Amino acid sequence: MPEDEFKVVDDAPGEPGEHTDPPPDPPRDELDQNRVRQLLVLRRSAYRRRSYAIIAMVACAVAAGQLAWMTIDYLRVIGVAIRPVLYLAGLILAVVGTLYFARQAMTLHRETTQEFLSDPEKPPDFSTLSDGTERWRRLEEIE
Numbered sequence: 001m002p003e004d005e006f007k008v009v010d011d012a013p014g015e016p017g018e019h020t021d022p023p024p025d026p027p028r029d030e031l032d033q034n035r036v037r038q039l040l041v042l043r044r045s046a047y048r049r050r051s052y053a054i055i056a057m058v059a060c061a062v063a064a065g066q067l068a069w070m071t072i073d074y075l076r077v078i079g080v081a082i083r084p085v086l087y088l089a090g091l092i093l094a095v096v097g098t099l100y101f102a103r104q105a106m107t108l109h110r111e112t113t114q115e116f117l118s119d120p121e122k123p124p125d126f127s128t129l130s131d132g133t134e135r136w137r138r139l140e141e142i143e
Helices: 026-079 082-113 133-142
Strands: none
Touching: 026 082
């Protein structure tokens, strides 16, 4: 073996290649990035759910309007039968669905407009902070 070569000796306990030290903590910036990404994903999913609720509300309202029109048309032309009763039952379900999805959309809208950070329970104490005049005095002393 030439003199300029060296040999690595692993004195660590355990199997060769086994790492026994705990992994280092991730940098703080990465944690902040992950938190921001998580909050963005939550916000986007709330927007998506709100959009679905609005679409379902509009679909139920259109169905209610169509069923009301069909009920009136059937009663005017043919008269009372089983079909307009079924139309009225569907109309009631469509109106209930419209109200349900409207409430869902309003709830989700409130969720999307609320801020992630709330105001602290106790305001911070700024009395211990200075206004920076001592730094100005130090600069004058240096000159």
